[in-house]
Amino acid sequence: xxxRRVVADELELGAGLEVLxxxxxxxxxxGEHLEVQVGSPGIAHELAxxxxxxxxxxxxxxxxxxxxxxxxxxxxxGTRRVLGDEAPPRAEPLxxxxxxGLDEVRAATGPAPAHAPPAGGLVPLGAIAExxxxxxxxxxxxxxxxxxxxxxxxxxxxEIAAREQWDAxxxxxxxxxxxxxxxxxxxxxxxxxxxxxxEYAAFYVPARFLPQVNPQYAEVLLWLASHVHDEAxxxxxxxxxxxAGGVRSHALxxxxxxxxxxxxxxxxxxxxxxxxxxxxxxxxxLLRFVERHAPDAATATAAxxxxxxxxxxxxxGIAHVRRRIAGDPDAAAALVAAAExxxxxxxxxxxxxxxxxxALTLMSARSRQPAEVSEAAAAVRALLVTMHDNRQRRxxxxxxxxxxxxxxxxxxxPNLM
Amino acid sequence: MTKxxxxxxxxxxxxxxxxxxxxxxxxxxxxxxxxDYVLYSNYERLVDALLAGEVDIAWNTNTAYxxxxxxxxxxxxxxxxxxxxxxxxxxxxxxxxxxxxxxGELAGTRLALGSRDSGHxxxxxxxxxxxxxxxxxxxxxxxxxxxxxxxxxxxxxxxxHVLRALREGRADAGAIGDATWALLRTTAPQETDGLEIAxxxxxxxxxxxxxxxxxxxxxxxxxxxxxxxxxxPSVRTEMDLEGVKRxxxxxxSGYADLTAAMLAQGHLP
Numbered sequence: 001x002x003x004r005r006v007v008a009d010e011l012e013l014g015a016g017l018e019v020l021x022x023x024x025x026x027x028x029x030x031g032e033h034l035e036v037q038v039g040s041p042g043i044a045h046e047l048a049x050x051x052x053x054x055x056x057x058x059x060x061x062x063x064x065x066x067x068x069x070x071x072x073x074x075x076x077x078g079t080r081r082v083l084g085d086e087a088p089p090r091a092e093p094l095x096x097x098x099x100x101g102l103d104e105v106r107a108a109t110g111p112a113p114a115h116a117p118p119a120g121g122l123v124p125l126g127a128i129a130e131x132x133x134x135x136x137x138x139x140x141x142x143x144x145x146x147x148x149x150x151x152x153x154x155x156x157x158x159e160i161a162a163r164e165q166w167d168a169x170x171x172x173x174x175x176x177x178x179x180x181x182x183x184x185x186x187x188x189x190x191x192x193x194x195x196x197x198x199e200y201a202a203f204y205v206p207a208r209f210l211p212q213v214n215p216q217y218a219e220v221l222l223w224l225a226s227h228v229h230d231e232a233x234x235x236x237x238x239x240x241x242x243x244a245g246g247v248r249s250h251a252l253x254x255x256x257x258x259x260x261x262x263x264x265x266x267x268x269x270x271x272x273x274x275x276x277x278x279x280x281x282x283x284x285x286l287l288r289f290v291e292r293h294a295p296d297a298a299t300a301t302a303a304x305x306x307x308x309x310x311x312x313x314x315x316x317g318i319a320h321v322r323r324r325i326a327g328d329p330d331a332a333a334a335l336v337a338a339a340e341x342x343x344x345x346x347x348x349x350x351x352x353x354x355x356x357x358x359a360l361t362l363m364s365a366r367s368r369q370p371a372e373v374s375e376a377a378a379a380v381r382a383l384l385v386t387m388h389d390n391r392q393r394r395x396x397x398x399x400x401x402x403x404x405x406x407x408x409x410x411x412x413x414p415n416l417m
Numbered sequence: 418m419t420k421x422x423x424x425x426x427x428x429x430x431x432x433x434x435x436x437x438x439x440x441x442x443x444x445x446x447x448x449x450x451x452x453d454y455v456l457y458s459n460y461e462r463l464v465d466a467l468l469a470g471e472v473d474i475a476w477n478t479n480t481a482y483x484x485x486x487x488x489x490x491x492x493x494x495x496x497x498x499x500x501x502x503x504x505x506x507x508x509x510x511x512x513x514x515x516x517x518x519x520x521g522e523l524a525g526t527r528l529a530l531g532s533r534d535s536g537h538x539x540x541x542x543x544x545x546x547x548x549x550x551x552x553x554x555x556x557x558x559x560x561x562x563x564x565x566x567x568x569x570x571x572x573x574x575x576x577x578h579v580l581r582a583l584r585e586g587r588a589d590a591g592a593i594g595d596a597t598w599a600l601l602r603t604t605a606p607q608e609t610d611g612l613e614i615a616x617x618x619x620x621x622x623x624x625x626x627x628x629x630x631x632x633x634x635x636x637x638x639x640x641x642x643x644x645x646x647x648x649x650p651s652v653r654t655e656m657d658l659e660g661v662k663r664x665x666x667x668x669x670s671g672y673a674d675l676t677a678a679m680l681a682q683g684h685l686p
Contacts, residue, residue: 046602053600
């Protein structure tokens with residue numbers, strides 16, 4: 001068999017010679033020869049040394065042609081540069097229509113495994129793991145069961161989240177926050193402070209699951225990362241609105257108590273029910289109310305932008321819980337038990353904080369005329385009814401029967417989140 | 418009854434030596450050849466330890482091996498070496514465009530050498546240049562960098578000094594190991610900037626595992642070592658650090674030049 005041949009001419013070691021030769025050796029079988037034509041004895045000498053260091057064998061080094069040119073013959077060694085399975089042959093390209101969704105990548109690289117190796121490394125979809133990386137200190141991914149994490153349209157949700165990012169510095173007409181009467185600004189600030197306080201919980205809950213998810217479930221990671229990023233922006237925008245009018249309000253102890261129980265939930269699906277379906281679901285109605293009744297465009301815009309994100313979070317929660325209930329006959333009972341356990345810790349909360357409901361009312365009232373205050377108070381009472389109705393609707397969509405949906409909605413924290 | 422481990426002596430020329438042997442030990446244990454290691458600060462102490470029976474096997478430079486062989490009386494056991502230790506060579510480097518046609522042309526120039534106890538960067542260059550008819554010690558101005566004496570050039574530090582002297586015009590030619598050159602070219606190209614290889618010496622053997630003739634476990638230990646595979650993820654990192662892809666059976670055929678050179682240059686009693 002004629003040896004493969006590479007012409008390197010004046011290319012030197014360190015300037016690309018070793019790259020050219022290593023690439024050519026990839027196409028040479030172990031034990032076969034590669035001839036390299038180089039421009040000078042000095043280059044031939046350094047190639048000879050590189051050959052030995054790379055584990056191959058120098059077979060011959062001889063003058064070849066004029067002006068100092070040399071031919072170096074290398075026998076390829078059998079050692080493999082990378083351990084692990086061989087890469088498969090090249091497949092059809094992806095993204096032919098100009099967009100490449102993660103679902104297409106998943107379809108090309110194989111389905112998400114039902115059980116991912118809990119000690120597996122950081123291996124991207126489609127990549128072949130080289131063994132030996134971390135040796136004695138492997139990973140221990142706590143969340144390595146697909147069905148405990150998955151939801152329909154998971155990848156799509158993460159992609160929409162990336163597309164719908166917004167900017168809490170520029171996308172809100174902050175100048176509109178100035179000039180409200182003192183009592184209205186105090187009411188707005190209290191509502192905004194309350195929402196920002198809640199957004200912290202919505203931030204920490206997915207953030208704590210994120211580093212526990214097995215790298216094999218890239219869709220879950222992308223989703224949780226987008227969730228965390230959304231909440232970071234929410235706590236940013238509501239914090240900004242809370243202080244933008246020059247007023248400072250209270251982070252309420254009753255809210256703190258309620259949120260703390262949410263942070264104590266360590267099961268992924270329980271958290272999806274309590275945070276995404278019940279908490280953020282209830283907030284959808286709250287944010288819509290704020291948008292509609294806000295006395296200024298800055299507040300209304302902040303609520304509208306956050307509402308758009310929360311819809312995705314709620315959609316994920318419903319899809320995940322529905323999948324859990326459909327796939328596991330014991331799941332529904334376990335989820336109900338989690339809601340009951342949380343409610344048991346919140347017996348000291350007897351209703352929505354008066355400070356919050358009063359602030360919502362004063363924020364919404366167009367004046368301090370009794371008729372208008374009465375109208376605003378009625379709107380807040382109607383909001384609580386709407387929240388209860390919509391919670392039941394979402395719980396039924398998540399797979400609970402109507403009686404259980406009603407029971408869970410009634411168990412839900414008076415803090416709303 | 419548990420087997421007593423084979424005790425290998427090494428020189429701690431870099432902290433990675435600990436990483437390498439701590440990685441190798443479990444592999445030897447699994448291979449059924451329990452092994453332990455002891456570190457010495459220099460090769461003279463290691464050879465003393467071998468002669469005194471403190472260690473079963475010494476992981477020697479070529480210079481340390483020849484010194485040990487001389488004291489043992491020619492009966493040392495040479496057990497194994499790395500693939501890179503076969504066909505080792507010294508290169509003479511010059512500034513680009515100043516390469517010579519024949520080593521004889523170096524007469525009257527300044528020749529930089531690495532540590533005087535380094536086989537590849539000092540002892541063998543003088544020997545091979547003499548074979549080419551150049552008595553460098555008298556015909557050249559020798560610019561020596563004895564920066565890591567006792568380590569026999571293992572640290573590579575004196576060779577960096579040789580290259581720096583060339584770049585800065587403090588020497589006209591310099592001797593280093595060809596492996597050092599290839600490694601610097603691909604990982605620290607600034608060290609070789611503006612320089613080129615002018616000449617390459619005949620090849621010789623470098624390091625080996627040496628044992629006293631009385632040590633009976635040597636062959637079996639080497640047999641085990643030869644089965645260590647670069648395709649085994651449990652030792653690949655350590656083999657990379659040691660600069661080996663395959664362990665080879667060693668013999669004494671690659672040390673004749675160095676033995677002659679050390680005798681001629683007064684490195685042996």
